[in-house]
Amino acid sequence: MTLQYPPRIELARLPTPLEPLDRLSEQMGGPRIWVKRDDLTGCVASGNKIRKLEFTFAKAIEQGCDTLITCGGLQSNHCRSTAILAAKLGLKVHLVLRGSQPEGISDGNLFIDQLAGAQISYYPPREYQQHLGDILIQLQQSYADQGRKAWIIPTGASDGIGVWGYIRCCEELKADFAHHRIEPKHIVTASGSGGTQAGLTVGNILHQLNATVYGINVCDDEAYFLHKVSQDLQEWRQLYGQKIDISSLNIQVIDGYVGPAYAKATPEIFDTIKKTAQLEGLILDPVYTAKAFHGMLQELKQGRFGDSGDIVFIHTGGLFGLFAQRDQIAF
Numbered sequence: 001m002t003l004q005y006p007p008r009i010e011l012a013r014l015p016t017p018l019e020p021l022d023r024l025s026e027q028m029g030g031p032r033i034w035v036k037r038d039d040l041t042g043c044v045a046s047g048n049k050i051r052k053l054e055f056t057f058a059k060a061i062e063q064g065c066d067t068l069i070t071c072g073g074l075q076s077n078h079c080r081s082t083a084i085l086a087a088k089l090g091l092k093v094h095l096v097l098r099g100s101q102p103e104g105i106s107d108g109n110l111f112i113d114q115l116a117g118a119q120i121s122y123y124p125p126r127e128y129q130q131h132l133g134d135i136l137i138q139l140q141q142s143y144a145d146q147g148r149k150a151w152i153i154p155t156g157a158s159d160g161i162g163v164w165g166y167i168r169c170c171e172e173l174k175a176d177f178a179h180h181r182i183e184p185k186h187i188v189t190a191s192g193s194g195g196t197q198a199g200l201t202v203g204n205i206l207h208q209l210n211a212t213v214y215g216i217n218v219c220d221d222e223a224y225f226l227h228k229v230s231q232d233l234q235e236w237r238q239l240y241g242q243k244i245d246i247s248s249l250n251i252q253v254i255d256g257y258v259g260p261a262y263a264k265a266t267p268e269i270f271d272t273i274k275k276t277a278q279l280e281g282l283i284l285d286p287v288y289t290a291k292a293f294h295g296m297l298q299e300l301k302q303g304r305f306g307d308s309g310d311i312v313f314i315h316t317g318g319l320f321g322l323f324a325q326r327d328q329i330a331f
């Protein structure tokens with residue numbers, strides 16, 4: 001079966017490597033753990049968002065837009081990727097960020113947003129939460145008044161368009177698995193806005209990976225993500241006239257690893273970051289990948305993934321967010 005993809009702008013460095021973590025796997029004594037290195041989709045525009053944005057940007061440009069509006073936390077990886085890619089393509093970008101403008105020098109993702117020349121508006125968390133939709137629409141209108149055409153990208157580029165990014169990643173995984181002669185039964189990712197999990201979940205079927213996809217949520221809860229993932233997939237189905245029955249898909253959320261809050265991690269998580277860096281030379285971030293990776297190892301110990309075979313962790317990036325929290329790590 002050949003899948004018809006919508007237009008895409010090549011922005012990511014693909015394919016990314018699939019690598020085994022042999023020392024860690026031996027220590028754990030269970031299935032062999034592999035990492036899909038989507039932290040290597042680029043240097044500064046790295047991580048998982050770029051796969052989705054390849055389709056989102058193509059759509060925005062096709063619609064004749066010259067400006068992009070998107071939103072997220074102060075240390076949003078998605079906003080940073082959008083800001084850099086917009087600069088690369090000569091588009092204007094306006095970020096709506098949750099939080100107040102830091103005094104003094106900015107760090108991590110926010111520093112890069114500024115470096116890339118993004119226009120930034122800051123909103124207190126309460127106002128952001130209650131009025132985000134209106135804020136984005138008003139901004140779009142104000143650009144229209146200036147004679148510009150702005151495209152609004154939702155949080156994390158997770159919508160019916162962005163879903164294509166990880167459907168396409170499944171095609172890559174299919175080739176990776178054949179190359180390494182493995183048949184992993186489990187694929188694990190961090191879930192923050194759900195689009196990565198949505199793409200993997202349907203891509204797993206479309207490309208016949210015969211695995212189960214698990215999203216480990218780093219905010220909200222299981223009910224929220226079951227709903228969000230299927231909503232993104234329903235939108236994808238409608239937009240592109242896809243036949244697949246979304247309610248038949250196996251959407252698996254592993255809840256219980258959010259910790260104190262979104263973007264707040266316990267010492268245990270920082271410990272996982274340190275250990276993984278030292279044992280495997282693999283750098284995780286405290287907002288997404290370390291929480292999901294830690295969750296995966298806990299579940300693995302409890303036998304959820306069996307005691308042999310292969311399991312794949314999608315490394316979704318996030319390095320710059322680690323710099324913004326480096327004072328949390330003790331040496």
Ligand SMILES: *Cc1c(COP(=O)(O)O)cnc(C)c1O
Pocket residue numbers: 047048049077078156158190191192193194195196197285288289316317318319
């Ligand atoms: C956004 C993000 C995720 C979550 O992906 P979603 O598609 O939003 O669920 C995971 N890891 C990193 C590093 C991210 O920036």
